[in-house]
Amino acid sequence: MNNELVECFKLLKCYKYKLTKQQYKTLKGQIIANDINGFRKGLFTILKRKYV
Known part of the structure; x- marks a missing residue:
């Protein structure tokens, strides 16, 4: 996992x-699908x- 995903999970x-x-x-699914925005x-x- 890259840093951006880790930061999103922390948030x-x-x-x-x-x-x-x-x-x-829903939000967790968006992170996993790499839809950070x-x-x-x-x-x-x-x-x-x-x-x-």
Whole structure:
């Protein structure tokens, strides 16, 4: 695995308890599929809707 994937998994782990089970699985799948931009956009969209 490259560094970017490791960083994404660390970021996902930090926010794991703020996400539903389905959101977590979806974002994890995006990382595994190497869709880093989609993962970041999705995570920050979820967090923005939930906490703003």
